[in-house]
Amino acid sequence: MMAHRERxxxxxxxGTTSSRAIVFNRQxxxxxxxxxxxxxxxxxxxxxxxxxxxxxxxxxxxxTGAIAAAQIEVGQIDSIGITNQxxxxxxxxxxxxxxxxxxxxWQCRRSSGICKELRExxxxxxxxxxxxxxxxxxxxxxxxxxLFVEYPELRMRAERGELMFGTVDSWLVWRxxxxxxxxxxxxxxxxxxxxxxxxxxxxxxTAFRIPEAILPEVVPSSSAEAFGRTxxxxxxxxxxxxxxxxxxxxxxxxxxxxxxxxxxxxxGTGCFALMNTGAFPVPSSHKLLTTVxxxxxxxxxxxxxxxVFVAGAVIQWLRDQLGLVRDAAESESLALSVPDxxxxxxxxxxxxxxxxxxxxxxxxxxxGLTRGSNRAHIVRAALESIAFxxxxxxxxxxxxxxxxxxxxxxxxxxxxxxFLMQFQADIAGHRVVLPEVQETTALGAAYLAGIASGFxxxxxxxxxxxxxxxxxxxxxxxxxxxxxxxxxxRAIAAARGYKKEGS
Numbered sequence: 001m002m003a004h005r006e007r008x009x010x011x012x013x014x015g016t017t018s019s020r021a022i023v024f025n026r027q028x029x030x031x032x033x034x035x036x037x038x039x040x041x042x043x044x045x046x047x048x049x050x051x052x053x054x055x056x057x058x059x060x061x062x063x064t065g066a067i068a069a070a071q072i073e074v075g076q077i078d079s080i081g082i083t084n085q086x087x088x089x090x091x092x093x094x095x096x097x098x099x100x101x102x103x104x105x106w107q108c109r110r111s112s113g114i115c116k117e118l119r120e121x122x123x124x125x126x127x128x129x130x131x132x133x134x135x136x137x138x139x140x141x142x143x144x145x146x147l148f149v150e151y152p153e154l155r156m157r158a159e160r161g162e163l164m165f166g167t168v169d170s171w172l173v174w175r176x177x178x179x180x181x182x183x184x185x186x187x188x189x190x191x192x193x194x195x196x197x198x199x200x201x202x203x204x205x206t207a208f209r210i211p212e213a214i215l216p217e218v219v220p221s222s223s224a225e226a227f228g229r230t231x232x233x234x235x236x237x238x239x240x241x242x243x244x245x246x247x248x249x250x251x252x253x254x255x256x257x258x259x260x261x262x263x264x265x266x267x268g269t270g271c272f273a274l275m276n277t278g279a280f281p282v283p284s285s286h287k288l289l290t291t292v293x294x295x296x297x298x299x300x301x302x303x304x305x306x307x308v309f310v311a312g313a314v315i316q317w318l319r320d321q322l323g324l325v326r327d328a329a330e331s332e333s334l335a336l337s338v339p340d341x342x343x344x345x346x347x348x349x350x351x352x353x354x355x356x357x358x359x360x361x362x363x364x365x366x367x368g369l370t371r372g373s374n375r376a377h378i379v380r381a382a383l384e385s386i387a388f389x390x391x392x393x394x395x396x397x398x399x400x401x402x403x404x405x406x407x408x409x410x411x412x413x414x415x416x417x418x419f420l421m422q423f424q425a426d427i428a429g430h431r432v433v434l435p436e437v438q439e440t441t442a443l444g445a446a447y448l449a450g451i452a453s454g455f456x457x458x459x460x461x462x463x464x465x466x467x468x469x470x471x472x473x474x475x476x477x478x479x480x481x482x483x484x485x486x487x488x489x490r491a492i493a494a495a496r497g498y499k500k501e502g503s
Contacts, residue, residue: 108137111143223243272308332418408424433470435469
């Protein structure tokens, strides 16, 4: 009888602040979901850590909870797809499976000094040419270098092959199936992977002093066999794990951005714009990243990416640190309670600035304050800052790719803020389109898994599932747009002009 029952794909979405699991049907519709937060650790200013065991335990509980909430049997799960916070660095014991240090999160800036030394050693050009990335604490290799500098015994153990390194996807795959593997989308975020040749690069490994023995095997993002099957004791049966992609690439896939020039922007903790550039990597002359979008086993698809470190997190800051809002919904109503920001501009460079500035020493700044400024102006300026930062990325993409954008497909939690989406359309001068299914990151992982397993026949099949929910059309005149962008640029200069003592 089971053969005639409907089947589903389970997506595991391990994010920066929570672990989620979602059950999708063939139409790409959410059947059930479970989400569990986990503790954030901030040992020092600018440092961010997670306990790897918290990541695993919360993700497993979310998975079993989602299946239960869907009121289906485990045997109805066709396959599992995984998507994850990228760049976050984990190191664990090969024999015991125990982490030897907390995970160092992508947001963490502790390796700023190492990056400066590497840049001064003249490695920037070689790194950019091979990886498409910049020398910044954002990426995995410098975090791993920091661990080996601070804990020399870990380097010795790594050189003896006693340790295993992975980004979060590798940690989950290893716990689920016992295999030490990753996909090119995650490998391409480590500073150790040659994105043109498709392998761990010996020259990069030597430059970062990373022993190759600790690295996972790189296999296609969508594969029927490469990631193995879950251990029977986890779900009662073995379930094939057939899709893996970093969260932003998964969202690009979930938004059906399958043609060169297609763009999606995810408004989450950070803000991440990706443009599909097709079968060839496009080098950026505007400080964007060139990265692998996905690998279906028939050659890489590439993307241009711009990363904003603090987007939706600025609303959390307004709530938790300043007490200016009770929740995200109040931020929208407060922003709409004033006609404009009163020329107040907020730059949320709390952990430095990402693309296209890449300034780890920049700090958060509020400019334009007067006696007439109130909390509504500050809240509105905070929301506007998300759109301004995204616009900087979109402008750089247009210049690198050599053609204007047609529209922006938006997703992520903050895309539910209508004020923000309308302001984004206005300041960018482009339509902003929201999909009917907002869980595009998890959906992309599900699609990658389901295409490999045969649940969906291919990209054309899943593209028919994409449906528009809402569209925001620009209404701002060019003169106002130009004035506001000029004000933003001056605020950015102020944020970059503030340097810590001794820097």
